[in-house]
Amino acid sequence: MASDTPLRSPQKPVSGGPAHGSAHDPMQAEQNVYANVYHALIIGMLVSTALFIWGLIQALRHSTFIPLTHKWIRQQYNWHLFWQGLRHAQPTPILLLATLILVLTPVMRVVSSIYAFWVDKDYKYTVVTSIVFGVIVLTVILSRLGLH
Numbered sequence: 051m052a053s054d055t056p057l058r059s060p061q062k063p064v065s066g067g068p069a070h071g072s073a074h075d076p077m078q079a080e081q082n083v084y085a086n087v088y089h090a091l092i093i094g095m096l097v098s099t100a101l102f103i104w105g106l107i108q109a110l111r112h113s114t115f116i117p118l119t120h121k122w123i124r125q126q127y128n129w130h131l132f133w134q135g136l137r138h139a140q141p142t143p144i145l146l147l148a149t150l151i152l153v154l155t156p157v158m159r160v161v162s163s164i165y166a167f168w169v170d171k172d173y174k175y176t177v178v179t180s181i182v183f184g185v186i187v188l189t190v191i192l193s194r195l196g197l198h
Contacts, residue, residue: 087162094155101148109141116142157186 116122125131126142135143160183167176 084166087159087166090158090162091155094151094158098148098152098155101144101151104139105141105144105148108139108144112141157183160186 126146132143132146136147160179164176164179164183167173167179
């Protein structure tokens with residue numbers, strides 16, 4: 051016995067709900083927030099990986115001796131030398147930038163999670179994740195002050 055009504059996919063809405071874009075859908079907003087978190091992590095990983103590869107290629111092309119002494123390492127943390135080195139595609143600043151992006155990627159994930167929990171109105175996890183972010187910031191500040 052055939053039915054006159056067409057079969058529907060279980061993922062499509064059955065009733066005449068709001069058309070796409072005509073009303074704010076909280077579930078769609080939540081999915082967008084988590085998709086943004088996912089994309090931020092993927093982009094950070096891909097950019098840092100590309101920079102690592104580029105830095106390693108540059109290091110192999112311009113093989114130079116790197117002493118890795120305390121004095122040499124301290125010199126590399128100079129903004130002027132860093133930007134100048136990036137302009138000239140020197141391997142050390144490229145690798146430093148790749149490392150910085152790789153380290154900041156999970157930090158951005160924490161910031162994005164705070165926003166995602168806030169949008170989701172999950173205030174308990176908003177507070178917990180904010181405390182995690184505070185610990186990260188405090189650790190960076192204390193390390194810059196020389197406290198160990």
